[in-house]
Amino acid sequence: MARLLSRIWPGVAMAALAFCAITQPSFASATDHAGFLDETESLRTKDHPQYVQRLAQLHQEASSLTTSEQWHLRYLDAWEAMFEGEYTKSESQFNEIIDHSGDPVLAAKSSALLLNNLAINRRYEEAFALANRLTTSLPVATDSLARSMLVSNLSQMFNMAGQTDLAIKYADMAENSIPAGETDCHPALIKAAALYNGKRLTSSSRDLQRAVDTCVAARESVGTNSALLLMGSLFLDEGQPSKTMALLDRIGPSLRINHYSPHDQSAQLQRAQAYAKLGNDEEARKAALAVLAMNGPDDISEWLKEAYDVLYRVEKRQGNTAAALSYYEHFVAQDKGYLNDISVRSLAYEVSQQHQMVQNLATESLSKQNRILRLQQSLDANTVSTGRLYIALLLVSLASIALLLFRVKRSQLRFKRMSTLDGLTGILNHQHFMSEAERILRVQEKKLGSACLISIDLDHFKQVNDTYGHAMGDIVLQHTVAVLQDELRPIHIFARLGGEEFGILLVGCTSSQAMATAQRLCVAIEGSPVEDDGRVVSLSVSVGVASTDRCGFELSRLCREADAALYRAKRAGRNRVVADTDTENDTLSAA
Structure with a gap:
């Protein structure tokens, strides 16, 4: 099985949505709207049905909310829209909160979730551009909750780009900035995901067990399911399909209660792969077809690729040559699409880094020009020899800027050449x-x-x-x-x-x-x-x-x-x- 994060990342990303709530005391009265909003936020992934009920109650009393409380309610509505897969609607809501709420904490939390939204929709260039802006804003993020959300989501973005060391670094930063009253469920989970994507994780790894234990202790069902599905994938990688089946049976009730599509697809795919390895072709076929039924006809995903692979192998073993060949053709198409998506991800990351470099160089160039102008003013009153020194300094500065710009241009041309070639074989892509x-x-x-x-x-x-x-x-x-x-x-x-x-x-x-x-x-x-x-x-x-x-x-x-x-x-x-x-x-x- 391909050890790739895409089968796990959506679940981890949605688990991130839970990490912006601080546990509040029990709701005392219907007029304590601020406390009720905070407590409702904490229930999003712990008890999602109750969270939806509370949202309805809050909307009934919306006219009695203050302006800041109404913005908080809009933020919770945006979270729910994203959870339900209404990404266009949630993106608009998050942008409105960022631009008009006037609440830096809500704006930071919305920015972190908008980062997830863009990535899930494969808008990688916009996502990495936003990631660069959020990285720049970290030094001024004084609110511990907002800072923790920012570094958590940055870790996930770098993980998507294949930057494992950076992803682990930001996951550790998230763990070190956990707000009071929060657990380390999410930081432990995103660190385990980064280690998995970097092929540094096994089913018995301490980091994975820590993610499971902390999410269970925090009663974070979505985070717990993400960690256990990650473990199930590792069991399959290690040739232990029976353990995968036992684990899926264990978390089945929780998956049905939350009914989160990425988890449902991951679980069905793992069942199909486990059944196939155990020789139960009929059940493997049913589970793989269930994965296909959860997707549209034009979808491209790692789940679909692996499901078609299971169906191809099952039909081949059964001697159904025509069906096997048909599934193999679908597998090849999914494989091509998935490889292209990985390439686009990596290229978007490199392009964002190049844009950031150009911006830094432009800022540095302006700073140098300002220093040169100030130097010119002081040198105007000096002797001819001092004037010659000024000219020499000016030439050196201009030469330095030209050299830096030349290096940037050469780097951009190199990345352009890389975009035309296959990374493994060196021939055209x-x-x-x-x-x-x-x-x-x-x-x-x-x-x-x-x-x-x-x-x-x-x-x-x-x-x-x-x-x-x-x-x-x-x-x-x-x-x-x-x-x-x-x-x-x-x-x-x-x-x-x-x-x-x-x-x-x-x-x-x-x-x-x-x-x-x-x-x-x-x-x-x-x-x-x-x-x-x-x-x-x-x-x-x-x-x-x-x-x-x-x-x-x-x-x-x-x-x-x-x-x-x-x-x-x-x-x-x-x-x-x-x-x-x-x-x-x-x-x-x-x-």
Whole structure:
């Protein structure tokens, strides 16, 4: 199972929403609105049904609330809208509180939750830009509750960006700034999540057990469920599906009471994976289909990817080839989408860092210019030699600024190049390949040329990951790219399209030439097994070929025909080349 935070993060993020309430004394009378508001806030994840009832009661008495109490009620309404998944509505409410409430504590808490809102909706550039602003405001955040919420949510944002050490640092800051009357449930939970995402956590880790114990003691059911689902995921990673099943049975009643969608999906997915590992294919299929039913037809998520993987394996074991292939196609699509989302996350973080650097340099430049002007005023009354010294200092300052700006520009260009390449293999990524292929096909169409698209997929690649681990899987992908590059010419456009799938655009090439090239690549891969640390992994590929001679110059059609040919090659037994003109019985074997 992929050890990635996306299956856990939404639950952890929503657990964060609970961390802005201070436990209050029991409500004394209906006129103690301030105390009643505070106590209601503390019930959000401890007793959510009662929280909803109290909101209704507060709205009935809204006319008797003071202005500050009405803003507090709007904040609680915004929290509930976010909990129910109404992100557009809650975003508007949070922004109104930040801009107009005049309450710095409510504004800080709303900013922290707005950060979660943007991240959940995959608006990563806005989220990281807000994170930079919140980081800058930390030194002036004197309210302990607001500060604790800010550093907690910053920890989660850095965790999403894969910055594990920064995430742990901010989680520790959150623990050190817990307000009076609060527990360390949430800081312990976000630290465990950061350690998990950094592959530094096991099911027996002290940090994970501490998160479970503190959330149970605090009666934070949402936080407790997040921590235990994290533990269930680790049990699966460690090959202990029976423990995962026992844990899910234990927290089942709490999940049903809270009915929080990310937790429901995580629990169903873990059941599907556990049943699959235990050999109960029927129950695994039911649980995986339940995950699919919780999502829309166009959704992309880690839950869906893993659910399709379970269904593919179950149908494959049952001998249902057509169903298995259909689920595998869905799995590949989800895998591509998920990898793209991770890339967008990382790129958004890097872009926000670059923008912050430029702003810092601009501020530094203005400061230097002010110092230079003051120096000029004092030097006007001095001798010619002093004037020469001023000129020299001015030149040095300008040279320093120019050097700093040059470094920033060079760094920006480097990140731009990185955005076009696949981080693991160093060849073009999916997005840049598509745009480059579109451009080349338009040129070929204008000059009546020709081109062919080759789609390549490593056979049984998941078995390599399952047998030897993901580190060996990465070595296999890098080895495959090296072998293919040796067989290709510089004019060919070569890219990793996602997972173990690659694409090659051959320019000025006929269909027969493309078939010959594809056959040569197939043979080269089969004749180049991977050897690492005494282990030998034999490789083969399935290849689909599509030509502009038959499909025209529209890239989308070339891709469809090449993919269709690729899947015919897989159905025909793999390790072979199939062209867009081939039928099910007319395939070329690499043997």
